[in-house]
Amino acid sequence: MAQRFQMDENMYHHLLGRLNELxxxxxxxxxxxxxxxxxxxWLADTAVVEELTRHKxxxxxxxxxxxxxxxxxxxxxQITSYSCPRKAxxxxxxxxxxxxxxxxxxxxxxxSSIFVCKx
Amino acid sequence: xxxxxxxxxxxxxxxFNEHGVANVRLQQIADEIGISVGNLAYHYRNKEAIxxxxxxxxxxxxxxxxxxxxxxxxxxxxxxxxxxxxxFFKTYQFYITDLFSMEHALPEIKAEWQLFMNKMILxxxxxxxxxxxxxxxxxxxxxxxxxxxxxxxxxxIVFWIPQQTMRNKPVTETRxxxxxxxxxxxxxxxxxxxxxxxxxxxxxxx
Numbered sequence: 001m002a003q004r005f006q007m008d009e010n011m012y013h014h015l016l017g018r019l020n021e022l023x024x025x026x027x028x029x030x031x032x033x034x035x036x037x038x039x040x041x042w043l044a045d046t047a048v049v050e051e052l053t054r055h056k057x058x059x060x061x062x063x064x065x066x067x068x069x070x071x072x073x074x075x076x077x078q079i080t081s082y083s084c085p086r087k088a089x090x091x092x093x094x095x096x097x098x099x100x101x102x103x104x105x106x107x108x109x110x111x112s113s114i115f116v117c118k119x
Numbered sequence: 120x121x122x123x124x125x126x127x128x129x130x131x132x133x134x135f136n137e138h139g140v141a142n143v144r145l146q147q148i149a150d151e152i153g154i155s156v157g158n159l160a161y162h163y164r165n166k167e168a169i170x171x172x173x174x175x176x177x178x179x180x181x182x183x184x185x186x187x188x189x190x191x192x193x194x195x196x197x198x199x200x201x202x203x204x205x206x207f208f209k210t211y212q213f214y215i216t217d218l219f220s221m222e223h224a225l226p227e228i229k230a231e232w233q234l235f236m237n238k239m240i241l242x243x244x245x246x247x248x249x250x251x252x253x254x255x256x257x258x259x260x261x262x263x264x265x266x267x268x269x270x271x272x273x274x275x276i277v278f279w280i281p282q283q284t285m286r287n288k289p290v291t292e293t294r295x296x297x298x299x300x301x302x303x304x305x306x307x308x309x310x311x312x313x314x315x316x317x318x319x320x321x322x323x324x325x
Binding site for chain 2: 001002004006009012013016017019020022023
């Protein structure tokens with residue numbers, strides 16, 4: 001007889017439970033379910049700064065999204081990495097321009113607004 | 120167009136249903152499809168190999184039915200699965216005599232059956248939970264009621280066709296579906312009743 005994939009009974013029960021949850025979509029939601037939307041509203045007013053760091057022998061492109069009202073509120077996202085530094089510089093600039101595109105014009109922050117503690 | 124191997128397997132299933140697995144000889148299978156026993160032995164070296172391959176098809180079909188669990192969040196989804204069970208147990212009627220034979224030639228088949236049956240009961244029980252959460256079935260007032268109902272539904276699905284045959288009663292898919300749904304009908308809420316009438320109007324009239 002052909003060998004078939006076997007699953008432990010408890011695990012199967014667990015899997016069926018998760019499948020049940022897939023369809024529980026017609027329940028009334030809570031207002032706090034929209035918190036993620038309010039919490040991320042500041043991201044619409046961010047300036048984009050590219051950053052290159054050396055990581056594991058490659059040049060890693062990061063984009064920093066800083067809030068124009070309070071630049072100390074920012075997030076940093078790792079995008080990609082290149083072995084050639086010139087290529088990394090070129091692409092980081094292109095990626096920044098693409099990410100910073102805004103109908104209101106490019107938003108900027110003054111680097112002096114970011115308070116860096118050098119201790 | 121079936122090849123010889125497939126022809127042998129489907130002829131075997133037909134003969135197993137008519138005479139029982141233990142009572143079918145290779146000569147009968149060969150006669151059924153009009154080939155020689157030598158030709159049959161070329162494809163399957165003995166009857167055990169045929170039985171094993173038949174069970175491979177059978178378990179594959181059963182696995183397919185189990186995989187249809189909760190494709191959509193409605194009673195019609197369970198009804199579709201019930202219909203598939205009906206077709207399955209009608210096609211492979213020999214399972215009943217073979218399952219209870221005292222000494223099975225292939226003990227791993229019994230073990231596989233047990234696994235599938237336990238999964239089937241588990242699916243029925245979890246599906247009941249799903250409909251309770253949606254407010255279509257009443258919550259359990261006495262603990263363990265739905266466990267017993269799941270087992271009763273399972274028994275109906277597995278043993279309904281043999282008992283109808285034994286009583287010389289008609290074996291139709293509508294009667295089969297009704298027999299299964301009758302276990303759940305008393306536990307439907309008003310919302311459940313409305314959904315049931317809407318999605319399965321044929322059964323709600325019975």
